[in-house]
Amino acid sequence: MNYSEMTSINELIAPIQGQQYEYSYWDNKGKYQKTIDYLWIHYVPEQGEASSEVGEAVRAINRLMYDFYNNGFCNAVNEEREDCPSCYGSGYEGDEDDCSYCGGDCDVVTDYNLDSYYDKMARAIGKYLGDSTYYHAFRELAYRVGHYDADFDSEYIKFMDVTADAISEKWLSTRFAYA
Numbered sequence: 726m727n728y729s730e731m732t733s734i735n736e737l738i739a740p741i742q743g744q745q746y747e748y749s750y751w752d753n754k755g756k757y758q759k760t761i762d763y764l765w766i767h768y769v770p771e772q773g774e775a776s777s778e779v780g781e782a783v784r785a786i787n788r789l790m791y792d793f794y795n796n797g798f799c800n801a802v803n804e805e806r807e808d809c810p811s812c813y814g815s816g817y818e819g820d821e822d823d824c825s826y827c828g829g830d831c832d833v834v835t836d837y838n839l840d841s842y843y844d845k846m847a848r849a850i851g852k853y854l855g856d857s858t859y860y861h862a863f864r865e866l867a868y869r870v871g872h873y874d875a876d877f878d879s880e881y882i883k884f885m886d887v888t889a890d891a892i893s894e895k896w897l898s899t900r901f902a903y904a
């Protein structure tokens with residue numbers, strides 16, 4: 726995680742900042758709920774990967790939202806651990822006492838990132854939308870949740886709804902272009 730990635734969420738919700746934005750796909754009241762429902766039925770298989778980019782994007786936003794709202798993103802967030810720099814991974818301080826830095830755990834958390842499965846999901850969204858900001862925003866969310874820095878009631882988590890809006894808008898525009 727680097728600082729250039731820590732602005733993605735704010736960037737994505739900037740257009741709705743200060744507005745009443747009460748749509749939520751999680752309540753089945755998304756701005757493009759009918760579109761997302763249609764895509765889910767027609768492009769997402771019951772199991773496994775979808776065969777189209779839009780299907781993968783819809784599957785991905787669903788998986789990411791599901792873990793966020795149901796599990797507090799605990800499956801999506803991966804802890805990166807390294808040997809404790811104080812006891813060099815022995816867990817001890819001196820001969821017998823537990824290391825005060827790692828508490829005897831031997832390793833310490835050095836960063837939080839997206840678990841590889843959810844990373845792949847976030848990539849599918851960025852790929853379909855042709856904008857890596859969406860991918861970076863999910864990485865940023867994982868980092869914030871890992872640091873207990875995510876306010877679940879805050880407007881900025883609305884970026885998941887904004888992401889579902891963007892997937893819908895992209896598909897609708899493509900569809901009309903060929904109609």
Ligand SMILES: [Zn+2]
Pocket residue numbers: 809810811812813814815816817824825826827828829830831832
């Ligand atoms: Zn230690």
